Amino acid sequence: MGAEPLPGRVVALQANYCLVSLDGPCEPGGDGAESWRDGCLLCTRRTRLDKSGLQVCVGDRVTVAAVDWRARRGAVVGLEPRHSLLERPAVANVSRVVVVVAVAEPGLDPLQLTRFLITAEATGQPVEVVLSKADLLPAAEVRAWCRRLEGWGYRTVAVSTRSGEGLAALRHQLAMPGIAVLCGPSGVGKSSLLNALAPALELRVAAVSGRLRRGRHTTRHVELFPVAPGALVADSPGFNTPALPADPQTLAAAFPELLARLRVAPCRFANCRHQGDPGCAVGDGWDRQAIYGRCLEEVEAAAAARSRGGQGRQGERGLRQRGDRLEPLLDPQLRRSSRSTRRQGLEQDLPELEGDLSSPDREDSDPDPR
Template identity: 80%
Template sequence: MGPELLPGRVVALQANFCLVSLDGDALLGAAVRLLCTRRSRLDKSGQQVCVGDRVAVGAIDWGARRGAVVGLEPRHNLLPRPAVANVSRVVVVVALAEPRLDPLQLTRFLITAEATGQPVQVVLSKADLLPAGEVRDWCRRLEGWGYGATAVSTRNGEGLEALRQQLHQPGIAVLCGPSGVGKSSLLNALAPSLELRVATVSGRLRRGRHTTRHVELFALAPGALVADSPGFNTPSLPSDPQTLAAAFPELQARLSTTPCRFANCRHQDDPGCSMGDSWDRRALFARCLEEVEALAGAAARSGRAGQGGRGLRQRGDRLEPLLDPQLRRSSRRSRRQAEAQDLPGADPELSSPDLEG
């Protein structure tokens, strides 16, 4: 045991412990990782340590490679699910096929990613399963949404060099997306020494099955960290329409030069709407907007000011909203709604193993 306090970064959570990679790895030639105790609450604000956090480690036992997290640096940002702090960019991975690309699901992942305020890019995986023309069409479509898209395949190597270059940048990149799209396979292709577990395709659904159980940070290059995360299929939406609209780059690009006539425009063919009625994601935006408005209405009716100020708690790899007791005693109908929202009424690990991967 020594009296020293050393800085490091949380790279994984394991039950009541966290794995901290100490700074200065380059000097020592290999990552020094300590298994550290973590208090459930580090300070009065009730903050919990999560992957990506910068921490100070004390009470170090070098022989046993143990320590204790004694301090937490302020976060620059937080991706709520998978819970990763201090993210530099978010890479949303969806398969072009197996499972079929669902534009609404992709949009929900993009909305979650935009909440970090960091650059967001798309990776279209399993490009070997679609004709090249269709792959190009998807890339162009994504560009129209305001996203750079890279088509990749671990089967024929397409796009892997481009992705490697995109990921070999300082900071934390998070790969997120539905289960079975090939996130772990991609990281294995980029850095075979990681030996991440990859699903075998299961049954008729041709979807991957559970493999990646916890979010974990890996070093692709010195200073270039990437998080592999368990898949989950229905990211939740923001609590108010303004935040939702802010997560659609094509909408923001247009409004920044040509605002709509009314500030509360719903961009659904409203009078004076500068989006017009022919933008690609209009129907997808409408679906999300209806859901956000319905939830905001339900929250208002249950006597709350909206869900914006709700607390978060750590649960497994994710932070999830604290529900008030009224919502917990929910009817079957609102529980289905919760399921659509990924709220704790429906833990995919318990109800549908296929969701995690």
């Protein structure tokens, strides 16, 4: 009879393999990158997990069997239920989400930040904001951004890896037990922050592109790192356009300042769009009103495209829904038929051609008059 499966947590995904940190004596006690990886097993996933539709994510609690201790290999055979999931980047069992944006290089875009916050709010866990590269702006402007974001309903910390500003406060936040995810656009300094908090990690970083003024992708996959006993932080690849929710009715719940107004005076109608409709208690004059309107229009357009069977009409933005994104429609006259369609057409024409060749009425089928 085989050994009992061992419990652990997925700390990274590498191609078709999972890096699993086992519980108990095998789990490393230090906070350095080398000791952390030394306590992990490189594991495959049993086929039945894939066939059952169970996708393994970083942060998942799993059970491992068939362990080869010498090669430090194993196989993930079980997946425990999750209490939360951040869809992009995909991290399970998240305790809080820390959205990192730079105040400069690249500059802070309120709409882009809002899209990240909407994604973070979908986890149902606490969401915080970190303003990186605070040394690149005057202190008064940084404080103004902090006050503005706190007005949105988010605890905000301004940090600088050069001056050390805010690092102690951020270290205190990330030292709380559980999994914290650092997410945000490329080039805002997520890996640099982790290097400042835990120098032994030595994560790869790169400067912002001088021509495009956009971040370069230096983090290629999500990975958990220990920063304190019981506290893990996920460093994630940067991306610039997070997806919005599919249901327009759920969008308002991702704006804490809007919910605060609704708690004071609820709207008359449950399906209110909060866009100045009669009886709407939200009213005008709140900071992200225009941003909320833009997001709502995009979500409603995508929902309308799905209700038409995924086919957008020509002349109506020229878009169609393809999975979770909108794609431009191609003029039917410009479409090329597939090889299989062309082959079927030739096969249909072939019998007619053969019949013509064998017909006695053809001039070249007459017998030689000589």
